Amino acid sequence: MIRNEFAKMRRLKVGALALLMLGVVFAMAVGMAMGSGIGFHLGDADGYAWKLLLMSQAGAVNFLGPLLIAVLASRQVEIEHRGGGWLLSATAGITPGRLCRVKAVALGAVLVAVIWLSTVSLMGAGTLLRITAPMPVWNWIGYTSLATVACLSSLGVQLLLSARVENQLASLGLGVLGAFIAVFSTAFPRWISYLTPWGCFSLATPVDFVGNNPEYLSMPYLGVSIVGLLAASGFACVTWRFDRKES
Amino acid sequence: MNFAIQTSDLTKRYGDRVVVDRIDLAVPVGSVYGFLGPNGSGKSTTMKMLLSLVRPSSGDATVLGRPMNRQTRRDILGEVGSLIESPPGYHHLTGAENMRLIQRLLGLDTRQIEQAVRTVRLQDQLDKRVAAYSLGMKQRLGIAMALARQPRLLILDEPTNGLDPAGVEEMRDLLRRLAASGITVLVSSHQLGEIDKCATSIGILSRGRLIFQGSRDQLLAQVTPDVVIECSEVPLAAELLRQQVTARQEGHVVRVRGADSAGVADAVARLVHAGIHIFEVRREGQTLENMFLRLTEGRGL
Incomplete structure (x- = not known):
């Protein structure tokens, strides 16, 4: 079934969109880091340059991640609405909820690949730029893990909305709102970020300026994991209900 | 007589509204059963109950000798092909790609897919995207998808809807050939003329009630x-x-x-x-x- 979901991605430009996201995150992150003067700090012993790169990656992912997720989810679900795919699967014994879960796994794999490849490519870029301080591997892994949770949690919500509401403008609109939340929720009290999956993007932000210097922030691993678990449970619950819904 | 489908007091209610009212269908094995009724008479709901896509409010259905319900549906559906509502098909994919999806979904071999495609005579159109198909071609693709599992029973909901006269005749011919190959076909329509020439048994539904069931001759003698x-x-x-x-x-x-x-x-x-x-x-x-x-x-x- 998962193979079928990948086969359905053909001509939906899912691969191209994923590569575009990867390229734009890389370009935005490097561009923002350059704009913040990374070139002057390549030799700083405190890893100033790495911190800039990591912070720029988070900024780019916060902005682009929710949009990409909305587009991918809506495209992958819209084909079921248009092509009678829900009924086709149901008459083969595959319930709508199960189909949603399979879609989550297939699209989740694409998103996980994009987010981790963006991390690897930026680590490579930092190395090529000859940053002399040791690479903060664990900070980067920590950030990428939390960003992955944020991506998968919001993917679940987007998939459910796309499946429930046939007009995919609703799903795309939610994606835009999600990007807004991801980018700007740092300006609100921290607890607000825990209320939505998109808030987790901002919670995952690993570096921020304290005065004139970028500093590592303490990462809310437990809090984001709980949000992820709740999102996964909610997704399982709603798709279970889909399974019992009459066609 | 052996029956591919039998229902007993099959009923579906939505709130106070009775959509299907205590019907006792009996579809003989090997027949083409024309399931007729005006639009909104409950045909599609009945068919969905037979496929366990909709839960009956009361009564029960036996399909291919086994009671159809949530627990048994997966097994039974392996032997039942169906086309419900509009013909399925992913528009951005070609006919061949759609058939490959079905092949993987049901774990079929290539020979089964080729045979289904040949039966509906779609083999020369498989490289086109479904978006470019005519309605008749989409119907045939939908039937090929239903036939791919080599079903013993085929349930078709208004397969002639929207077809031109040539398409209707082609569909009749297809139904005859399927019946000749031993498949029991339950086919619904709101226009008798579209299926009376190929149906061997007829059931007429009106306002959710089965008001006639029998052969063509029995129907003629009825009134x-x-x-x-x-x-x-x-x-x-x-x-x-x-x-x-x-x-x-x-x-x-x-x-x-x-x-x-x-x-x-x-x-x-x-x-x-x-x-x-x-x-x-x-x-x-x-x-x-x-x-x-x-x-x-x-x-x-």
């Missing part, structure tokens, strides 16, 4: 054909006959409904006794379409 009387003083004749039988003026003739031979003789005697001149008395030729319209109280068109 006594009307008698048409050409006479002088038509309004008076109609008025006189209304006291005795169901009669109405229809242009220059009087139409008498439900009269047997004795009833016709009485009616003629009454008119003659009243001094009305009789020019012609004839019993109308009975068509299945007339039967259908009468049984469904004119809601067939």
Whole structure:
């Protein structure tokens, strides 16, 4: 079934969109880091340059991640609405909820690949730029893990909305709102970020300026994991209900 | 007689509204069963209950000898092909890619897919995207998807909907060939003319109730054909006959409904006794379409 979901991605430009996201995150992150003067700090012993790169990656992912997720989810679900795919699967014994879960796994794999490849490519870029301080591997892994949770949690919500509401403008609109939340929720009290999956993007932000210097922030691993678990449970619950819904 | 489908008091209610009302379907093995009824009479809901896509409010259904329910549906559906509502097909993929999805979904081999495609004669169109298919081609692709599992039972919901006359004839031919190959076919339509030539059994649903079930000949024998009387003083004749039988003026003739031979003789005697001149008395030729319209109280068109 998962193979079928990948086969359905053909001509939906899912691969191209994923590569575009990867390229734009890389370009935005490097561009923002350059704009913040990374070139002057390549030799700083405190890893100033790495911190800039990591912070720029988070900024780019916060902005682009929710949009990409909305587009991918809506495209992958819209084909079921248009092509009678829900009924086709149901008459083969595959319930709508199960189909949603399979879609989550297939699209989740694409998103996980994009987010981790963006991390690897930026680590490579930092190395090529000859940053002399040791690479903060664990900070980067920590950030990428939390960003992955944020991506998968919001993917679940987007998939459910796309499946429930046939007009995919609703799903795309939610994606835009999600990007807004991801980018700007740092300006609100921290607890607000825990209320939505998109808030987790901002919670995952690993570096921020304290005065004139970028500093590592303490990462809310437990809090984001709980949000992820709740999102996964909610997704399982709603798709279970889909399974019992009459066609 | 062996039945591919049997239902007992099958009922579906949505709130207070009864959509399917205690129907007892009996679809013989190897038959083409024409499931007829006006739009909104409950055909699609019945078919969905037979596929366990909709839960019956009461009653039960036996499909291929096993009770159909949530627990058994997966096994049974492996032997039941279906086409419900609009024909399925991912528009951005080609016909061949759609068939490969079905192949993987059901774990079929390539020979089964090729055979299904050949049966619906779509082998030359498989490289086109479904978005470029005509409605007839989409219907055929949908049926190929249903046939790929080599089902013992095929359930088709209004497969002739939207087809031009050539497409309808092609569909009839396909249904005949499928029945000849031993597949039981349950096919619904709101137009009798579209399937009466290939159906071996007929069930008629009206307002959720099964008002007829049997063979074509049994249906023809079910309702006594009307008698048409050409006479002088038509309004008076109609008025006189209304006291005795169901009669109405229809242009220059009087139409008498439900009269047997004795009833016709009485009616003629009454008119003659009243001094009305009789020019012609004839019993109308009975068509299945007339039967259908009468049984469904004119809601067939």
